Amino acid sequence: MNSNTIGSNSTKNELLPKVKNTIAIASGKGGVGKSTVAVNLAVALAKAGASVGLLDADIYGPSIPLMLGINERPKIYKSAETMKMLPLENFGIKIMSIGFLVDNTAPVIWRGPMASGALKQFVTDVDWDELDYLIFDMPPGTGDIQLTLCQTIPLTGAVIVTTPQKVSLSDARKALNMFTRVNVPLLGVVENMSYFIAPDTGNVYDIFGTGGGEKLASETSTPFLGKIPIDPRIRVGGDKGIPIVFDLPDSNEAKIISQIAKNLAEQVNIRNINSSSNPKIEIILGDGD
Template identity: 50%
Template sequence: MKAVNRAAIEAVLRQYTDPYLNLDLVSSGCVRAIDVNNDQVLVKLEFGYAAGLFKSDLAQMLQMTIEGLAGVRLAKVETRCVITSRKTQVQLHGLANVKNIIAVASCKGGVGKSTTAANLALALDREGACVGILDADIYGPSQGVMFGVPDGTRPKVKDQKWFVPIKSLGIEVMSMAFLAEDSAPMIWRGPMVSSALLQLVSQTAWGDLDYLVIDMPPGTGDIQLTLAQKVPVVGLVIVTTPQDLALRDAKKSMEMFRKVNIPVLGVVENMAVHICSSCGYAEHLFGEGGGEKLATQYSIELLASLPLSIIIREQADSGKPIVAAEPDSQIAMVYQELARHVSARISMQ
């Protein structure tokens, strides 16, 4: 039997296109080693993005394909994910342990931005990354509720200087809601809000995080400018609905962050379609195709399109978002795809 060679193994790897990097495994630089020992083959792959649920199935598929080659009796494919830092030049004291910061934003309120941020963080965690989430919506913080943190919970203080984030559902969570009375409104002017945001970011004792997701408030004001100027954000996810009014506001967010040189990773379209639970009729209550049009106009990716679903709302209100509550559901799988696409976009910068 003719022995297999390295070129034959590389040819197999070139036939598979990574759906998140849009490159074959050789061109993407994922191949770390190809060892051929007579009729035995060992391939080592390393992914620079969060792909914990994806890589094992890929390894099994490649192993079967390689073992189908003439001259191969046994093949083994080892995969691992190594998340590296893509920090910008801007640095802030307190973020030394954070590799990558992702902002989730919208100019308009009520489009599901906070729900997207929470499920994105949970999906990245399920893919094997270490994740934290910062609720930067000073006036209307909601992440504490979404992560089931009981009312009145206060973070511990370390060395009389650092806030210790609350750990919930495997995620490090920090919010202004943990530092103020539950029903007390934040009647603050812009400079006070910006100062509070910087305090939350820089005086939180974040652990060794692969990703810190920042849930931004709606708008393009003081908090957004402070974030852009002071915090090393590596990428932005824009959240919108298909509604024309929401799309107009989403464009404002897009333009603002582009002007301050924060890369826009893509668009998430929420409430894209409503499917009747009784008859299955699909209706586009807020318009159709708006997210795709926005992505096309700005030459970016439509990262995910999610339905108008009562389940998403109920799970978030109950303190256990759908990625944690029903991880094998179809909607949760959309968030997993979102997490892989976002982390892959960051790894390519």
């Protein structure tokens, strides 16, 4: 097998030998909150004590620099044998984005092979060092380019973000199928913009419908990691470059997202135990399904 191809969940992460787990945050439909979820999960995992990196794989519309309030040219580290870029750091996580390297007012025009080449460089030419989790914020969609990206980066698994809306769910299902097709394990579904709690009355409004994410998860035997409400403070956190889990850790929304991060870590552990060489544990977990 080509070392750059994702084969199975037991594939050794040859491109990133010091990174324990690599997780793609993806969706079929655009604008459902992948970057918001990726940023907040990364910061929540770091707050829980893990070493975390975040790679903005959305090279067409990188939003991580804005969402994490950081945009500088990364330093280059040169030694006799290698030349590596050092990721930037903020909120306790290591960050790399194409937005740090290009003029953010100019559109970035990539052809498929260039796009996956650029992404691969972010994996190989960035000094990520030792990480428990490297999170990839993926571009929306399930076309050829996304597929190529999936095959370029060695992934422990993928998280699918969807809203409860039908059109988002149907695209989320396509994303699920894409990962399954390239043998990337599905770590879970996150339903974002699930409901809105009116601050004055406390009434709950299901703006985009209800229960769709859970249904999708159960129909596809994918773990359901949780629901995130629509809250202006989540949007403001993105716009001002301070994720809500960092800025307002005691808010209900930050607690919900931190719980989703814990659920994700648990799924990663289960996945790692399942794909380890311990047949006993594998049998026990297999029976429980």
